[in-house]
Amino acid sequence: MPDNQQTLRKKTPMHLQSLAFIDLETTGLRTTRDRVTEVAIIRYQNGKELDRWSQLVNPDMAIPDQIQQLTGIHQGMTDPAPRFAELADEIRDRLKGFILVAHNARFDYGFLRNEFNRLQEQLHCQVLCTVKLSRRLFPAQKKHNLDALLIAANIPAENRHRAMSDAQALAQWFQGLPERTGSDALDQAIEQVMRQQALPSHIDPGAIEALPDTPGIYRFYGENELPLYVGKSVTLRSRVRSHFYDDRHSDKEMQMLQQIRRIDFQQTAGELGALLLEAEQVKQLSPVFNRQLRKKQQLMSLQWDGTLKKAPRILDASSLNFHQCDQFYGLFRNKKDADNTLRNLAEEFRLCLKMLGIEKGRGACFGSQIGRCDGVCAGREDRGSYTERQSNALNRLKLDAWPFPGALVIQEDAQTPYTNQKRQSRQSDFLLFDNWRYLGCFDGLQQANERYQDKTAQTRLPAFDRDIYKVLIAQLKKQGKHLILHPLDALSPEYKADGN
Template structure:
C-alpha cells in the first residue's frame, strides 16, 4: 500500500508493549519490552528484550505472563539499556494499547535514572473507539475476536505487539487510509497545558475513573480531585477562563500531576475523601476532616419525658440509637433550635435552656405545649418527639458483618472490591492482586480506621439509596473488626 502525504507516511510508528511486575508505575517495574517499527505500510525493524526488574515477580504475574523470576535473573537492567531504547524511539510516534500504561512505565523508568522521556503518543484503544464507536469493548481480546485477527501469545510483549499492529493494518483495509489518518491526527493533537508542566502530561493520564493530585514547588500537595474521566477533568482545569482566583493560583503553582485509577465512581469518591482528610492539600477546603463529630440521643427523664443528650463518643455498631451527625456542638444546637421551632417542643427538655423549675421560654411564647410543667401528656409528647427526630435517625448497619461492594469497569477491565463495615470504608482490593475467591479469607490490614461523616453519607446512598442495585454486594465471613477512631 502506498500512502499519500499524511501522518501515516511522514512518521515512523513504534508499536510497543511491555510486561510488568504490577499495575503501579511508581512502585512496579518492567520485565519485558517488545517494539515493532512501522513506516509507510512496511515493518522496518523490531527490538525486544527481557529486563531484570530488580524486584520479585509475584506468582500471580508469573502465571499471567509466563515470565518467571528465573527467566529475568540474568537479564539486563533498564539502566543498562536506557540509552539504546531512547535511540530506538527517537522521533517515533509511541503506539500502545492502553498507551498511558506503557508510556507511564517507560517514563517512570527513565525518571528513576534522573532522566526525562517524552514522545508523541497514540493509543490504539482510543483509535478503536474513534473508528468503531458502535463497539462496546475495545480491549485486545475483543479486537482479536471482533476483527478475526491472527492468534498470538497474549501477555507477552511481542505477541501483543503483533496483535496491535494487525489491528492497525486491519483498520487501514477496513476504514481506509483517509479515515485512519484523520483519526490518528485528531488523537495526536495535544490539549494546551500550563507552560510550567511537561507538554505531554495530559497524554499520560487515563480517561477512566480515579483521583488526581496536583503538586507544586518542593512537592507541596496543592489539590486533590476525583473524576470519572481523569484526563478530561484535569484538562478542564486549564481550559477557558478560571472561575476563581484559587483556580489561577493552582494553575500557576502546578509542577506535576499524579493519579490513582479506580474501577468506578464510588471508589474514586471514597479515595478522594480519604486523601483530602489525611493529606490536607492546600487548596481543598470542602470535605476537610471534622475536628469532632456530635450526635444526639433521646433519653427518658425521671418523669418519663424524652430529653436530648449531645453525644461525642459515637459507637458505629449502635448508629441506630443516634440522631444526626454534626461537625460541631454549634451545628447540633442550631439543628435542635430548628426542630423545636417547627414542632413546638420544649426548650428545656431539648437542652436548649437550663434545667430548673418553671416553664421554658418557648412556653411563654406559646411555642411549647407545656411538657416542662407536666401539662402535656407524656405519651403524646414522646410521640411528637419521635416523629420530629425520625428523619435524623442514623442508619443501622443492615448486614451481620462486613460486605464487599464490587465495582466493575468493562472499558478498562478493572474490578475493585470496596470492603465496608458499619458504614466505614475499611479497605479496597483489586483484581490485579486478588481474585474474588480471596474474599472468603479476607482479614483487614492492621491499624485503626476512622468513622467519617462524608463517607457515611456516600455509603448510605450507595447501599440503601435508589441506585443501590447498580452495585453487586457480597457478604463476607466474620472478621476481626479494626479499631475505630472517632474524629
C-alpha cells in the same frame, strides 16, 4: 521563543503560521511498546511549502506480518536504516519553532515522545490535531478519518499508509481549507482546537496521556511535592484532561493549574473505591485546594431514646456505636451548633426547651409563658402527643443504625466499560466496613476477614467520619449489580433480599 517571534506568530493568521505536517508508520498501536518504522515531515511557512524530509527507521524489533501488509514496509527495508537515536537531532531541529500538525496527533506525538523518552530526552511541541479540527469545521460529516477527509475534499489517495504519502495528503487537505471554510473561520477553529490542547509549559503532556481511563484517584503536586489537589473519577484520564482543556476555569482552579508540577494516580475497581480513597487521601494529605473533605472535624451528635424520661444529650460522634442502634440524630461541629439546631426545631414545632434539655430547673419553660410551647412541661399538653411531635421533628436529623450484626465487606467489581480498558489493573476491590467506619481495601474476602478478626486491629478502629458515612449510605441505597455484599456475620433481615 524570543519575544519578536511570539509577536510575529500572533500577527500571522493561524493557517499561515510555521506548520510541520508529520506522519509516522510504526510496528503497532502501543506507544510504549511499539516502535517507529518511518517518519515524514513537510514544513510550511506562510502557506508555502518550505521543505520535505522522510526516513525509514530501524525499529530494533520484528515488524508484524499484518503491519507489513498494511504499510508495505518490511524487515529488509528497515534493517539497514538508521535507528531513531541517530535521527533524533534531525527530527527535533525540523520541529523546532513549528506547530506539529498530524491526523490523530495523539498517536504520532505520543510515539515521538516515547522514542525521545527512551533516549532520556524530552520533546515538547505545539500540536494541532486535524481530526479535532475536522470535527469542529465539519460537524455534519460522519467520519473524520484521513480517507474520509480526502474523499470529501476530492483529493486522490495514493500509496496510503506510507509516511510521506500520508503527510502530503494531509498537507494538501489543510491547504484547501481556506477556500472551503473561509480564512477567518479556519483560524478561529485552529485557535479553539489548540487552546483546548494547551497545557502549562511545566506539565508534561505524556504524564496525562499515561493515565488510564479507568476508575481511581489522581493527585496534583506543586513545588517541593506540596499536595495541591486530590480528585476522583471513573475515567481518570478524561477527568484530569478536563482540568486543563476546559476554558471555563475559576480563578482558584487557574491558580492551581499554574502550580502543578507532578501528577500521579491510584486505580480502583469502581466508583465506591474511588470515593473512599479520595476522602481518605484528602484527610491524610490536606491538599491546598481541597476544601470540603480535608478537615478532620470532631463531630457531635444527639442521642435520644424516644421517650420523655431523658432529654436528648450531646455526645462526641467519633466513638458512637451504631450497631442496631437508631437513637442518634444529626452531626454537628460543636455543642453550640447542636444547641442552635434544637432551638430552631423548638421554634418550628413548638417544642419544649426543657424536654430538649436546653433549659434546666423546675417548673414550666420560658416558651410556655410566651406561647411558644404548648405546656407539656406544665401538664397542659398530653405527653404522648408531645412525644410524637418531638420525634417527628428530630427524625429530620436521624442517623441510620448500622444494619448488620457484624462487619460488612463490599465486593466492588469493575464494570463492563472499564474491563474493556487494557490498563484496568484492578478487577475487584474488597472494602471492609464496621459500624459505618471504613477499615480498608483488600485484594480478597479472606484478607478482609482476617483484618476484621484481628483483635489488635480492633482496638485501633478509626473515628466516625461523616464523609464515609454519606458515601456508604448512598451506595447501599442504590446498590448496583457490581456491588456484592458479604456480611461477616449473619445478614440482618433488612438486607437478606438483596445482599447476594
